[in-house]
Amino acid sequence: MSEAFALGTRDGIPDDIAYLRARYPQGDWAAHVNFGQLCDFWLHVHRSLRSEGAAVEAIIADFREGRLDARAFPQRFVPALNQFLGHLDGHHRIEDAVYFPKFRALDPRMARGFDLLEADHHAIHDALETTVASARGLLASLTDPRAADTHAAAATTLTRLLLRHLGDEEELVIPAMLEHGERRVG
Numbered sequence: 001m002s003e004a005f006a007l008g009t010r011d012g013i014p015d016d017i018a019y020l021r022a023r024y025p026q027g028d029w030a031a032h033v034n035f036g037q038l039c040d041f042w043l044h045v046h047r048s049l050r051s052e053g054a055a056v057e058a059i060i061a062d063f064r065e066g067r068l069d070a071r072a073f074p075q076r077f078v079p080a081l082n083q084f085l086g087h088l089d090g091h092h093r094i095e096d097a098v099y100f101p102k103f104r105a106l107d108p109r110m111a112r113g114f115d116l117l118e119a120d121h122h123a124i125h126d127a128l129e130t131t132v133a134s135a136r137g138l139l140a141s142l143t144d145p146r147a148a149d150t151h152a153a154a155a156t157t158l159t160r161l162l163l164r165h166l167g168d169e170e171e172l173v174i175p176a177m178l179e180h181g182e183r184r185v186g
Contacts, residue, residue, distance in 0.1 A: 005116055007123040007161050013168045017113045020175035029174050038182040039174055045091055046166045052084035053159050060152055070142040081135055085128055088162070092121045099185060103173070106180045113172045120165040127158040 003009065005017075015021065029035055059077050062068040068076065100114045134151040141147040177185055 005119075007120045007165055010164070010168075012164075013113065013116065013171060017116065018168075018171045018175070019109060020179050021171050024175035024178045026170070026174075029178065032178045034178045034181050035174075036182045038186045039177050042173060042177075043170065046170060049084070049088055049091065049162065049166065052080070052087060053162060056080050056084050057155060057159060060148070060155060064145075064148050064152060073142065074139055077135075078139070085132065088124070088128065092124065096121060099173075102185050103176055106176065106184055110172070110176060117165070117169055117172065120161070120168070124158070124161050124165060127154070127161050130154045131158045 005013075013021075024032065029039065056077070059068065059073070059080055063070075063073045063077070096118055100118060104111050104114055131151070131154045134147075134154040138147045138151040
């Protein structure tokens, strides 16, 4: 993929890649006859990932702003971060191994979009690894505000990348399921 489409720099997916977006506007998805359990589940998983990421960021903010002390922080932070990162990693593995190949098989025009989403997964994984390393540094240095700042910056980058990716993925996946039917993908 070209640098113009890199997850960290793009501001959405162009119409020639998300070629079904205009035919299936987001506001009409749930009313479409082909919107079923898989579409609903996909969007639910994405809402969950957004919510889990926001919860982790709130815990970090509470710690940095003194609303959560160094003794209580690890008990809230570690399980929340592990849940979020495990959920995210599992979701991407299923997409790469199962769903994205099925979408490519439905229509060759989708290949470019799913190549882009797979490249996103690599960028997100790199950001995830940076976030884990900074979280370990933070947990080892709970009294050092620089460790909290370093982790907050890494977490913010991960969240920014993830939010862009989830929105772009929805604009490819849901219209494709509406166009071709869920049964051909599920």
